[in-house]
Amino acid sequence: MTQTMQDEGYVTADGRKIGGVMMEMKNITLRFGGVKAITDISFDIRQGEIRAIIGPNGAGKSSMLNVISGFYVPQEGEVFFHGKKRPPMKPFEVARQGIARTFQNIALFEGMTVLDNVMTGRLNYMHTNIVQQAIWGGKAEKEENENREVVEKIIDFLEIQSIRKTPVARLPYGLKKRVELARALAAEPKLLLLDEPMAGMNVEEKEDMSRFILDVNDEFGTTIALIEHDMGVVMDLSDRVVVMDYGKKIGDGTPDEVRNNQAVIDAYLGVSHD
Amino acid sequence: MAQSSQAAGGTQSIPALLLRNASEFGDKPAYREKQFGIWQSWSWKQAEVEVRNLALGLINMGVSEGDFIAIIGNNRPQLYWSMVAAQSVGAIPVPLYQDAAAEEMAYVLDHCGARFVIAEDQEQVDKVLEVQERLHQFEHMIYLDPRGMRKYDHTRLHDFAHVQEQGHAARDELTPELQARRAKLNYDSICVMLYTSGTTGKPKGVVLSNRNIIESAKSSAEFDNLGPGEEVLAYLPMAWVGDFIFSLGQAYWTGFCVNCPESPETTPADLREIGPTYYFAPPRVFETQLTNVMIRMEDAGKLKKWLFDTFMAHAKRVGPDILDGKPVGLMDRLKYMLGDVFIYGPLKNTLGMSNVRVGYTAGEAIGPEIFQFYRSIGINLKQLYGQTEASVFITVQPDGEVRADTVGVPAPGVELKISDTGEVFYRSPGVFEYYYKNAESTADTKDAEGWVATGDAGFIEPDTGHLRIIDRAKDVGKMADGSLFAPKYVENKLKFFPNILEAVVFGNGRDKCMAFINIDMSAVGNWAERNNIAYSSYQELAGHAKVYAAIQAHVEEVNRSIAEDEMLSGCQVHRFLILHKELDADDGEMTRTRKVRRRIIEEKFADLIDALYAGETQKYTETEVTYEDGRKGKISATLEIRDAAIAPIRTQKVAAE
Numbered sequence: 001m002t003q004t005m006q007d008e009g010y011v012t013a014d015g016r017k018i019g020g021v022m023m024e025m026k027n028i029t030l031r032f033g034g035v036k037a038i039t040d041i042s043f044d045i046r047q048g049e050i051r052a053i054i055g056p057n058g059a060g061k062s063s064m065l066n067v068i069s070g071f072y073v074p075q076e077g078e079v080f081f082h083g084k085k086r087p088p089m090k091p092f093e094v095a096r097q098g099i100a101r102t103f104q105n106i107a108l109f110e111g112m113t114v115l116d117n118v119m120t121g122r123l124n125y126m127h128t129n130i131v132q133q134a135i136w137g138g139k140a141e142k143e144e145n146e147n148r149e150v151v152e153k154i155i156d157f158l159e160i161q162s163i164r165k166t167p168v169a170r171l172p173y174g175l176k177k178r179v180e181l182a183r184a185l186a187a188e189p190k191l192l193l194l195d196e197p198m199a200g201m202n203v204e205e206k207e208d209m210s211r212f213i214l215d216v217n218d219e220f221g222t223t224i225a226l227i228e229h230d231m232g233v234v235m236d237l238s239d240r241v242v243v244m245d246y247g248k249k250i251g252d253g254t255p256d257e258v259r260n261n262q263a264v265i266d267a268y269l270g271v272s273h274d
Numbered sequence: 275m276a277q278s279s280q281a282a283g284g285t286q287s288i289p290a291l292l293l294r295n296a297s298e299f300g301d302k303p304a305y306r307e308k309q310f311g312i313w314q315s316w317s318w319k320q321a322e323v324e325v326r327n328l329a330l331g332l333i334n335m336g337v338s339e340g341d342f343i344a345i346i347g348n349n350r351p352q353l354y355w356s357m358v359a360a361q362s363v364g365a366i367p368v369p370l371y372q373d374a375a376a377e378e379m380a381y382v383l384d385h386c387g388a389r390f391v392i393a394e395d396q397e398q399v400d401k402v403l404e405v406q407e408r409l410h411q412f413e414h415m416i417y418l419d420p421r422g423m424r425k426y427d428h429t430r431l432h433d434f435a436h437v438q439e440q441g442h443a444a445r446d447e448l449t450p451e452l453q454a455r456r457a458k459l460n461y462d463s464i465c466v467m468l469y470t471s472g473t474t475g476k477p478k479g480v481v482l483s484n485r486n487i488i489e490s491a492k493s494s495a496e497f498d499n500l501g502p503g504e505e506v507l508a509y510l511p512m513a514w515v516g517d518f519i520f521s522l523g524q525a526y527w528t529g530f531c532v533n534c535p536e537s538p539e540t541t542p543a544d545l546r547e548i549g550p551t552y553y554f555a556p557p558r559v560f561e562t563q564l565t566n567v568m569i570r571m572e573d574a575g576k577l578k579k580w581l582f583d584t585f586m587a588h589a590k591r592v593g594p595d596i597l598d599g600k601p602v603g604l605m606d607r608l609k610y611m612l613g614d615v616f617i618y619g620p621l622k623n624t625l626g627m628s629n630v631r632v633g634y635t636a637g638e639a640i641g642p643e644i645f646q647f648y649r650s651i652g653i654n655l656k657q658l659y660g661q662t663e664a665s666v667f668i669t670v671q672p673d674g675e676v677r678a679d680t681v682g683v684p685a686p687g688v689e690l691k692i693s694d695t696g697e698v699f700y701r702s703p704g705v706f707e708y709y710y711k712n713a714e715s716t717a718d719t720k721d722a723e724g725w726v727a728t729g730d731a732g733f734i735e736p737d738t739g740h741l742r743i744i745d746r747a748k749d750v751g752k753m754a755d756g757s758l759f760a761p762k763y764v765e766n767k768l769k770f771f772p773n774i775l776e777a778v779v780f781g782n783g784r785d786k787c788m789a790f791i792n793i794d795m796s797a798v799g800n801w802a803e804r805n806n807i808a809y810s811s812y813q814e815l816a817g818h819a820k821v822y823a824a825i826q827a828h829v830e831e832v833n834r835s836i837a838e839d840e841m842l843s844g845c846q847v848h849r850f851l852i853l854h855k856e857l858d859a860d861d862g863e864m865t866r867t868r869k870v871r872r873r874i875i876e877e878k879f880a881d882l883i884d885a886l887y888a889g890e891t892q893k894y895t896e897t898e899v900t901y902e903d904g905r906k907g908k909i910s911a912t913l914e915i916r917d918a919a920i921a922p923i924r925t926q927k928v929a930a931e
Contacts, residue, residue: 015425155310162536162539215421
């Protein structure tokens with residue numbers, strides 16, 4: 001695999017055009033005190049692709065996602081975004097660059113309605129100050145209407161119209177996950193990070209979520225990086241997969257390549273030590 | 275606004291009515307749909323433009339006169355326009371049930387030979403694509419929502435808006451053709467083809483002409499004084515004749531506004547926002563709403579609960595009379611007004627029924643308590659009896675003559691007759707033309723003089739002229755003494771008790787009626803919990819002496835109510851038992867739609883029926899059951915058999931011969 005910035009990308013089996021490299025991780029090592037969470041990992045995420053990071057429990061997947069989202073700053077290695085080296089940033093600065101995420105254990109405002117929660121995703125697009133908003137009218141009102149329009153389109157897209165005014169605390173788990181996705185989408189991200197979007201879901205909810213992820217990628221052209229445990233889902237959804245184990249990269253390629261990789265099989269099924 | 279019905283000459287088709295409405299009502303809203311959280315509306319003028327562009331687009335795509343166009347999806351303005359556009363170009367719209375599986379759709383699409391399909395979204399498109407190999411005449415599909423279909427092969431797929439644009443672009447060339455086709459439409463041209471749901475055998479395509487639809491719409495609208503100011507919420511399946519009459523026939527005849535919900539799940543909220551003046555729902559919807567209200571009241575505070583109970587008791591006593599305009603004392607009226615402020619008004623508002631002037635329920639029997647509940651809080655809920663074959667209306671209840679046990683008087687223009695076997699026949703301008711490609715069934719159902727068999731047995735009450743439906747005609751039999759035996763009539767009465775889930779009544783050709791009862795596990799279980807009755811299984815609960823006593827009281831109450839009916843008084847239940855297992859579709863005792871299969875039950879439990887008639891008080895029985903994983907097992911039980919008191923019959927039995 002070439003790692004140059006200028007390459008043209010590739011075309012997937014189902015005819016989607018994948019662009020050049022959007023984000024590149026180079027020799028990332030992340031330590032917490034003496035513990036090495038990630039050891040010397042390099043991979044890239046291309047424009048328009050669905051990129052999965054998989055691995056057994058404790059492999060360092062979430063840490064990796066937190067490096068991408070800028071929440072953790074690796075001790076070694078570099079992150080390139082759109083060809084430029086990314087300096088250490090605060091999470092909100094990363095968000096302004098067009099990266100949004102969902103969380104493994106849902107992080108919504110439980111007391112607020114679905115609509116208000118999704119509206120918070122528009123924070124980066126609101127420029128009026130607190131006084132203007134308190135007085136209302138004029139610029140603040142116009143801005144709210146514009147943002148509401150975007151939010152309503154996302155609500156329609158994710159088919160959550162019927163819970164628009166429902167406080168999040170009253171929703172079942174599967175729907176909360178969908179609301180979280182809605183909030184991430186409200187930021188109109190270029191790169192969407194999903195931390196175990198299907199964890200704890202039943203088959204039907206997983207099918208729905210898979211369809212939404214594919215539709216988001218298809219309709220908005222959003223690049224998606226996701227962590228997932230469910231191998232079936234990962235293999236169906238993603239274009240390329242990074243496999244991690246004990247903080248190291250043990251495989252990288254298309255789902256088929258990864259499936260037949262001996263190191264991956266060993267990591268998942270275990271090897272006999274006799 | 276007064277209804278200005280023009281001479282029938284110019285308005286003999288739905289497209290002609292659309293043109294009339296566009297010129298007469300112009301900017302008045304014709305359609306509303308909630309989109310992105312906001313109600314969008316289209317005036318009659320705009321609707322006419324939308325329909326015209328689509329019609330031109332259809333001609334542009336090669337739709338010929340006489341083609342069938344299948345329409346699949348939830349209630350959306352665009353799909354209603356599709357039906358009218360299809361009619362405008364001389365094609366026949368065939369709305370299909372949107373929740374049907376691909377297999378079921380394949381049969382209907384193949385049977386009507388639809389060349390074109392207009393589908394709502396990816397879900398419906400996928401279903402049609404799945405079975406397209408088998409559809410020899412299928413050529414093109416138009417979809418409303420492009421989402422998720424970017425990568426589909428678009429040689430046969432077309433975007434709705436794009437079809438309209440292309441039609442509009444070619445308007446100079448195609449308008450004369452459209453006008454020529456539209457001019458050919460008259461009362462005899464086919465308006466729509468609707469498939470009956472097919473509970474018995476394969477679905478049949480009922481062909482309805484413009485005469486059927488417009489005459490039915492016209493007379494029913496006059497019956498209930500429907501005017502252009504009505505608001506309806508279109509949320510029932512578009513493939514169902516009722517929706518076609520309400521949301522298209524009557525809407526186009528009177529010019530009222532049709533509101534489409536944002537999605538099926540948001541319907542209750544949309545109902546509240548729109549506040550329809552004219553409302554239709556099957557009994558199931560009313561039942562669910564009432565249950566929700568009752569459950570929420572259980573959790574309410576003491577004061578609220580007291581207010582609710584007090585005023586609801588009052589409403590039950592005087593509410594229906596006030597609604598019917600009967601004399602009610604001044605104090606009662608004042609108290610009712612107070613109740614309206616505190617309870618009825620807010621309750622109606624919560625239910626979305628504050629503005630309902632006319633409400634209908636039909637389809638199946640509605641529990642009298644449910645029916646009375648809505649009427650007592652001032653909602654003018656009425657029953658009607660109808661069929662696809664009749665363009666809905668056979669009988670309706672006039673204002674002021676509403677009762678739970680009848681389905682009303684013949685609708686305007688409808689003649690009724692009862693055959694020797696007790697089956698109801700009708701004749702009206704709404705009677706369907708024929709079943710598509712099924713001359714045999716047409717001949718079976720409709721005779722040369724235009725009388726149509728309903729398949730239901732019933733009778734007309736001599737003093738009021740109201741029709742009462744007792745049962746499906748094929749289930750009705752005769753007792754040994756020749757009097758009428760209507761098992762479902764009795765079973766329905768029994769099933770209105772929450773404790774009774776199912777009942778099966780026997781007695782055809784016998785001298786007495788006997789019954790099997792299934793208790794409702796949730797209702798009886800709840801009662802047992804409150805009364806500290808311990809039980810470990812359905813069987814144990816069903817055999818409990820107190821449960822037997824409660825059921826016996828129900829049976830005797832039903833007997834008293836049946837005794838009041840001279841024709842059916844022979845159907846009183848003399849003896850009954852509570853079955854040791856729930857009737858189950860897995861054991862073949864019921865259909866998947868939970869209708870009891872009499873023959874199978876009769877065979878399977880022959881020993882129990884014998885015991886009932888032999889006068890035994892106990893019976894040991896073994897029954898084979900099928901578990902969910904397909905394994906079979908046996909359960910055995912000793913069942914108690916009880917006698918139920920028989921109420922004295924008011925008059926002599928009337929032999930129906």
